Amino acid sequence: MALGWQCVCIDSHDPDADARFWASALGWRRTFEDADEVVIEPAAGSPQDGVSPDILFLRVPEGKTVKNRLHLDLRPDDQAVEVARLEALGARRLDIGQGPEATWVVMSDPAGNEFCVLRPLTEQEKLSAS
Structure with a gap:
């Protein structure tokens, strides 16, 4: 494949601030930063290192005003524990009519960007994925 x-x-x-929240939420590390952009990547040596796409936060003058056209779905081992941990980091639950x-x-991050915390995979789903 020629495209990655x-x-x-x-x-x-x-x-x-956004990179700080997401690095804490995901357990990732900063790999680049300047006044206008910050990059976070999976922890060095982790199973996601070199596999998961980086997240690049780019400075724009305006704040968020409407629903995201793209959002992240996160798959935890324990949904309730992770939702509580994310709330402690500054995320909040949203009711969008689900x-x-x-x-x-x-949920939304402190900047208002929506994301979802999915249910854990069942044992059968884990076996099917491997």
Whole structure:
């Protein structure tokens, strides 16, 4: 294949603060930063290192005003524990009409960017994926 996925770019009013939240949330590391952009990547030597796309936060003058056209879905081992941990980092739960039957939790980061925390994979799903 001649095309690879390098990074997800996120417009940011404050790249430093947004990178700090997401690096803490994901357990990632900063690999580049200047006044207008910050890059985070998976922890060195982790199973995601060199596999997961980087996240690049790019400074823009305006704040977030509407729903994201793209959002991240995160797959935890324990949904309730991770939702609580993310809330402690500054994320908040959102009700976008997902209903009580939803198996995911819709949240926003401190800048207001929406993301979802999915349910854990079942043992059968884990076996099927390997």
